[in-house]
Amino acid sequence: MAMRLKTAGFTSFVLYEAADRLGGTWRANTYPGAACDIPAHLYSFSFAPNPDWTRKFAPQPEIEAYLNRCADDHGLRAHIRFNTEICGAHFDAATDCWRLEIVGGSEELAHFLVCACGQLNRPHIPNFNGRMAFKGSQFHSARWPRDARVNGTIVAVIGSAATAIQIVPEIAPQASRVLVFQRASNWIARKRDRAYSTFERMLYKRLPVMLRLVRSYHFWRHELRYLTFRQHSLMSFVYHAILKARVRRKQRDPTLRVAVTPDYPVGCKRVLFSNDWFQTLERPNVELVTSPIEGFTSTAIETADGRTHPVDTVIYATGFETTRYLAPMQIMGANGLTIEEVWSEGARAHRGMTVAGFPNLFMLNGPTTNLAHNSVQFMVECQVRYIISCIESVIDRGAATLAVKPDQMAASNKRLRRRLSGSVWAAGCSNWYKNTNGLITNNWSGPAFRYWLETRRVDLDELSRRAPGLHFSKPPQYTQQRWAHCCQSSNEPCLSARANFIRLSFDGA
Numbered sequence: 001m002a003m004r005l006k007t008a009g010f011t012s013f014v015l016y017e018a019a020d021r022l023g024g025t026w027r028a029n030t031y032p033g034a035a036c037d038i039p040a041h042l043y044s045f046s047f048a049p050n051p052d053w054t055r056k057f058a059p060q061p062e063i064e065a066y067l068n069r070c071a072d073d074h075g076l077r078a079h080i081r082f083n084t085e086i087c088g089a090h091f092d093a094a095t096d097c098w099r100l101e102i103v104g105g106s107e108e109l110a111h112f113l114v115c116a117c118g119q120l121n122r123p124h125i126p127n128f129n130g131r132m133a134f135k136g137s138q139f140h141s142a143r144w145p146r147d148a149r150v151n152g153t154i155v156a157v158i159g160s161a162a163t164a165i166q167i168v169p170e171i172a173p174q175a176s177r178v179l180v181f182q183r184a185s186n187w188i189a190r191k192r193d194r195a196y197s198t199f200e201r202m203l204y205k206r207l208p209v210m211l212r213l214v215r216s217y218h219f220w221r222h223e224l225r226y227l228t229f230r231q232h233s234l235m236s237f238v239y240h241a242i243l244k245a246r247v248r249r250k251q252r253d254p255t256l257r258v259a260v261t262p263d264y265p266v267g268c269k270r271v272l273f274s275n276d277w278f279q280t281l282e283r284p285n286v287e288l289v290t291s292p293i294e295g296f297t298s299t300a301i302e303t304a305d306g307r308t309h310p311v312d313t314v315i316y317a318t319g320f321e322t323t324r325y326l327a328p329m330q331i332m333g334a335n336g337l338t339i340e341e342v343w344s345e346g347a348r349a350h351r352g353m354t355v356a357g358f359p360n361l362f363m364l365n366g367p368t369t370n371l372a373h374n375s376v377q378f379m380v381e382c383q384v385r386y387i388i389s390c391i392e393s394v395i396d397r398g399a400a401t402l403a404v405k406p407d408q409m410a411a412s413n414k415r416l417r418r419r420l421s422g423s424v425w426a427a428g429c430s431n432w433y434k435n436t437n438g439l440i441t442n443n444w445s446g447p448a449f450r451y452w453l454e455t456r457r458v459d460l461d462e463l464s465r466r467a468p469g470l471h472f473s474k475p476p477q478y479t480q481q482r483w484a485h486c487c488q489s490s491n492e493p494c495l496s497a498r499a500n501f502i503r504l505s506f507d508g509a
Contacts, residue, residue: 001114001364003048003074004384008392014110015076016100018085022071025120026064031144031163032170034060037191037273041211042218042375045070049211051204057193057273089113090332091359096400096466098360101330112391115326116364119442122321126158129295136299138314141167150175154310156301158293159317161186165272167317169280178286179309181293181301184269184430185262187243191273219448225373226447229267229424236424240266250278259290264429270372322442323347323435325367333358334403346439348413350404350462351455353383359401359466360394362387368416369451370433370442372425378448386455393458399465408462419445 005013021027036043040058044050048070054062071077088101098113123140125131131138139145141163155175157164160182172178204211227235243266251257260281262269281288291303300310321327325347331339335357342355349355352369353362364387369379394402420426420440425433433442444451 001116001384001387002076002079003045003070004388006074006076007047008388010391013079014108015080016084016086016102017080017082020082021068022080022082023064023067024118025142026060026067028121028142029144029163030060031141031167033166035166036063037162038222038375039218041214042222043377044215045377046215046381048073049204049208049215051201051208051211053196053201055193055195057191086329088330088332090330091334091361093334096360112360112362112394114362114364114387115329115331115366117326117329118365119322119325119370120320122324122327123316124319124321125316126318128293131296133298134296134314136312136314138316140316140318142320148313150313152176153312155179156181156309156311156314157317158314159183159319160288161317161319162270162272163319164317165274165277167315168286169274169276172280172283172286176285178283179289179301179311180281180286181289181303182259183292185260186269186272187262187266188246188260188272188274188277189243190246191275193275219374219378222374223447223449229372231265231422231424231427236266243271247278251281253282256281256288259288265424265427267372267424268427268429269431319432322432325363331358331361333361346435346437347441348409350409350412351386351451352444353386354390354404354409354463356404356406356409359403362390367441368420369444371448372433372443374448379444379451382452382455386458389458390463393460393463394465397465399467401466402463404462405464412462416445 002013002015019027035055035057037057039056040053040062041049043058043063044053044066050066050069058066071080085103086100087103089098090101091097092099095109097109097111100108100110100113102108120142123142125140137145137148139148150171151174153175154177155171156179157168158181160180164180165186165188168178168180204214224235227233228239230236244261247257247261251260256278260278280286289303289309291305291307294302294304296302297308300308301314302308323346325343326339333339333342333355337357339355339358342357347367349363349367352366353364355361362383364380364383365376366383369383370376371379390402394400420443423440423443423445425431425440425443433440435441
């Protein structure tokens with residue numbers, strides 16, 4: 001968002017970061033084996049290609065380094081306030097501004113507020129009986145200690161999904177014993193990973209068109225995967241048969257084979273990618289425990305089958321709180337309602353970005369914009385383009401606020417729910433795409449290309465604008481004609497005019 005704001009000529013903006021450095025989930029998740037399961041050239045930003053990826057599926061250190069490089073290349077560090085956590089915000093209708101409450105007691109104003117909090121940043125740890133009485137080491141995978149040592153120890157990994165299938169194969173050769181506590185099995189596909197040769201990387205660097213071709217290839221190949229997530233579709237049936245055959249072929253132990261074979265359609269839960277998971281489970285020092293956890297003692301984990309499992313270290317690979325979105329921030333709109341009150345039955349937004357009653361508030365990676373088949377970076381770029389167009393429409397038309405109309409938001413969500421009802425995520429299994437009421441709040445209802453079509457331009461009929469009061473005015477030299485000229489020529493006076501206008505929204509308030 002910040003990179004595109006600068007490209008569009010905005011200079012008066014601030015990024016608030018609660019941590020001491022940037023990187024988001026790729027800063028937080030440093031566990032062994034952490035890597036992306038989307039090809040790196042597709043997971044990159046389209047306007048910031050990276051010819052230096054060393055592997056098809058980039059490991060965590062490379063992704064974190066890429067994000068830092070993007071920030072440096074676009075001069076963003078001067079706009080970032082690290083160690084600054086926003087605990088709440090409320091819309092002040094008298095000034096048409098958002099008042100941001102910062103942990104520590106200070107307050108700041110902003111005319112536009114963009115929440116880019118992500119979905120995978122609040123670790124979820126089940127409240128097991130006696131968990132706090134355990135005297136060994138215990139931590140969530142997203143809070144991996146720098147001094148963590150598993151050599152020669154008995155390690156319990158609670159969870160067997162996306163994080164666990166990366167961690168366990170890495171630590172199994174080092175630990176004396178690894179216990180994997182599985183609540184539900186997962187469909188696991190082959191990860192077609194490989195290293196890029198020096199020649200390939202040189203080719204990508206010297207011929208940027210090759211990067212665009214590779215990105216396009218990966219995008220459209222992944223778009224086809226969407227068809228497997230429609231209930232009762234031919235591709236869903238074929239994919240189910242392929243993955244079931246893979247389990248029979250790879251998991252040679254018949255007891256393990258039964259334990260790791262899911263009883264739900266492919267895609268109802270997140271499809272995982274690994275080349276060494278099944279082999280790791282058959283190691284003599286690895287045990288898959290399927291009996292539910294009853295509780296902890298000071299030195300062990302007890303399961304419902306009456307067994308006691310002594311352990312030294314507990315690693316929670318139990319995922320994140322994925323459906324609360326803006327929590328724990330308290331966001332209050334123009335009508336005096338908090339967003340949690342509006343979302344009492346489940347998070348919802350117009351095109352995943354705007355909520356009725358919350359003017360000039362936008363979200364990135366908001367409700368129903370996650371993808372199970374393609375790159376979320378593509379979705380974020382669609383959202384950024386849409387949000388900047390909304391901000392420009394406020395400025396160009398001399399308005400003070402912009403908000404989605406309630407009836408338009410209701411209509412778009414009704415269409416979305418109708419399409420989601422035919423998806424495999426509605427098939428009945430529990431997954432992190434749903435809230436506790438069973439409402440699918442995370443995933444987009446169609447191909448990524450359809451989202452691009454629906455967000456490629458701002459339909460002002462869907463939005464309501466309010467004229468500003470005396471406190472909010474734009475510079476006399478700022479006119480529609482001048483602005484149109486500036487957009488074409490991208491000269492410096494244009495950038496200054498836009499920056500001054502944004503600053504006036506603060507000064508006037």
